[in-house]
Amino acid sequence: MDNERRKFLKIAGFSALAGIGAPAIVKLTSTASYASEQAAHGASEGKMAEGGSLQETGEKTKQYGMVIDMRKFMQNPELEDMAIEACINAHNIPQFPPEKKKDEIKWIWKTGFENAFQEHTNYHTSEEVEKSPFLILCNHCEFPPCVRVCPTKATFKMKETGIVTMDFHRCIGCRFCMAACPYGSRSFNWQDPRPYIKHLDPDFPTRMRGVVEKCSFCEERLAKGLEPACVAAVKDSGALIFGDINDEKSEIRQVLQKEFTIQRKPSAGTKPSVFYIV
Amino acid sequence: MFEKSLKGKPAYWIWLAFLGVFIVIGAVCYVRQYLFGLGLTGMSRDVSWGLYISQFTYLVGVAAGGLMLVLPYYIHDYKAFGKITILGEFLAISAVIMCLLFVMVDIGQPLRAMNMILHPTPNSMLFWDMVVLLGYLSLNIICGWVILTAERKQVPPPKWVYIFVYISIPWAVSIHTVTAFLYSGLPGRHFWLSAIIAPRFLASAFAAGPALVVIACLIMKRVAGFDAGKKALDKVATIIMYAALINTFFVLLEFFTAYYSNVPGHIESLRYLFFGITENGHTYNNLVPFMWTGVFLNFLSLGMFAYLKFREGNDWILGGACAAIFIALWIDKGLGFVLGGFVPSMTGHITEYYPTANEIGLTVGIWATGFFVMTVLYKIAIGVEHEIE
Amino acid sequence: MYNKKTIIPGLIIFVLILTAPIWYNGLKARAMPKPELPAGEKQCVLPLQEIRDTHMQLLNRWRDEVVRENKREPITVDGKVYGKGFQLACLKCHPSKVKFCDKCHEYAAVQPYCWDCHYTKAQAAEMMKETH
DSSP, X not given: OOHHHHHHHHHHHHHHHHHHHHHHHHXXXXXXXXXXXXXXXXXXXXXXXXXXXXXXXXXXXXXXXXXXXXXXXXXXXXXXXXXXXXXXXXXXOOOOOGGGGGGOOOSEEEEOHHHHOTTSOOSSOOHHHHHSOEEEEOOXXXXXXXXXXXXXXXXXXXXXXXXXXXXXXXXXXOOHXXXXXXXXXXXXXXXXXXXXXXXXXXXXXXXXXXXXXXXXXXXXXXXXXXXXXXXXXXXXXXXXXXXXXXXXXXXXXXXXXXXXOBOSOGGGSOOOSEEEEO | OGGGGSOOOHHHHHHHHHHHHHHHHHHHHHHHHHHHOGGGSSOOSSSOSOHHHHHHHHHHHHHHHTHHHHHHHHTTOOGGGGGTHHHHHHHHHHHHHHHHHHHHHHSSOGGGTTHHHHSOOTTOHHHHXXXXXXXXXXXXXXXXXXXXXXXXXXXXXXXXXXXHHHHHHHHHHHHHHHHHHHHHTOTTOTTTOOTTHHHHHHHHHHHHHHHHHHHHHHHHHHHSOOOOOHHHHHHHHHHHHHHHHHHHHHHHHHHHHHHHHOOHHHHHHHHHHHTOEEETTEEEOTTHHHHHHHHHHHHHHHHHHHHHHHSOOOHHHXXXXXXXXXXXXXXXXXXXXXXXXXXXXXXXXXXXXXXXHHHHHXXXXXXHHHHHHXXXXXXXXXXXXXXXX | OTTHHHHHHHHHHHHHHHTHHHHTTTXXXXXXXXXXXXXXXXXXXXXXXXXXXXXXXXXXHHHIIXXXXXXXXXXXXXXXXXOSSIIIIIHXXXXXXXXXXXXXXXXXXXXXXXXXXXXXXXXXXXXXXXXX
16 A cells, blocks of 8 residues: 555544544533533442442441331231232232243242341241241342442432342343342243233333343332332231431331341351341 | 455355355245244244354354463464464454344344343343453454555554554453353352363364464465465464363363262253253253264364374365364354253253254354354455465 | 357356345435324423434443433433433333334334334233233
């Protein structure tokens, strides 16, 4: 290639790159307020994503948590089904038939004691504990591994509430969070869930295929001053107690001070926000 | 230099057409999967990563293996590798392309893949994996192409390309370390939560990558008149043998830690993989035959490599040993390591994983794409080699 | 010209393909879309031209504020209270995707994927009919 042509191609190449890159640079530095809003946005998201802990910032923020009083559930097993049903109906959760169990989506569900509490001994367990199903759900950890691994910040710990929440618009469906969660709390939409939704709540969207979902502590209900659907469903029995575990005066803290509670997989270092009275 | 790949013997075109068939089948499988969703695969809520990510994990290693051909030549001036460094670099390009394809077909919302770039998340290892893989791809394309062009013109390569060559050497280590970090930092899965995952990955990478290059060299000696040189192949065989030996040692170390400590979290996955787990009347052991085949092939290949050291072997033994270790490591890393981490599930349940036909079709299609790219690139490399002779 | 017999026909075919959108429909422009406005509603959350131009920016801002910042307070515009969000505000007043949203989107050949998750009352009824 002769030198003239090389020079021309080099200049053309650089100009093309500049032409393509210019709008992006202009957008990134456009109005000062937009830029700083993005920066503040990014910073607060970054703070949340970095290890996912809020305590490092030293601010007194909320951390919603739940106490599951298994004594009440063991006395009255239908309460568990009521709680699960309320969640399914409030969030348009699909229910797949048994032959499609691999695609199942569950936000709160029942499992055995030894499945829920793998770090506790499960031999010579009392008969009652052994035959009782235990309710498990996302623990909304203080140090959530799922948040740490998400490559797009589609799942992140919400600063004001301590809830580990999902942005379904951003999730790319890589399922790294599902691999990372020590508790198996997350489900993936392996296909379009709509054909399997039995009951639609008109104020809540469905999810599309290809995104991960899990319990959200009913953020949309909390914003209206309501308790999560599962808690409300068993309100009279007091089997589920919900509140801010950072607030010493809350009901849930009184319960935690009075009763001995256990948590799932404490050695994972995640500091869950869900406690069990067995 | 692409014109070198446009002229070839009938065997060359028949091979490309053969691969093309599988590529088309894979494309059809992908369209079906794209339209329905990943439910068309055998993955489930418990086994949320399957064949695609396991192939990705293995192929990152194969790509990193190219390092073992580049390092001796550029850092230690081992002139005998002069003809095959380009093969290592071109193998890396093909393998990284396969990795990227496997990731793209595995994510649930592929159209949102740009979110990883629009919203960079430094605390996520998957973000860094994307960065280092794209970087490694670029490095190998730059180095391979520039140096091959220089060779063709019979001039020394320009000085600036050596910066990229020297960067590519630790970078190769980084791609597989970061991929290992995907697994070894997850607090819930004890089968993966081990510091030795990264060294194990690297050891198996340095065996698997060069093994594929050796097989390619042996084939090209017969069909394309390309002789890598006995000294070079012997040295690569030695490297593969030691890397495979170290990897075997590392795997055995895992067995010791698990079974001697008797900690259930460490044992359960190994038990499922190698012996099967029986509970509630069900026996879960669909990976057991694979794992033991892998063990057999691993020791068989080690034996064959050792034989080659003491007796004057022939190309068939060398090729056989390389094929055996390539398959053994594919089983160990692809099937065993990735799938084993999901059994038992985080609630102690066992869900077995059976890939569907569509999934296998797509997997084979992507492998065929990788071999296609590798064939074309190798044809160019040999074409240049013949030209300068 | 070298290879005239291949280049000129090729060039003609290329120009034909490039200008296809212009001549494909017989050089006629399609009629402007007429989305059916909801009966009984006099106003939207933004004035007409503004909502037409910027509804995606508005929806994206609402999305980020609601989902990522938990700012879920309802919106009040001219005394009327709206829930914050696509399904809570827009789809409450605009009950039919086909008669309203699709009209302009089909004309502009865009396929927003909002309706993979969000749905109108009409769509909800249809979905329930299919699964029962």
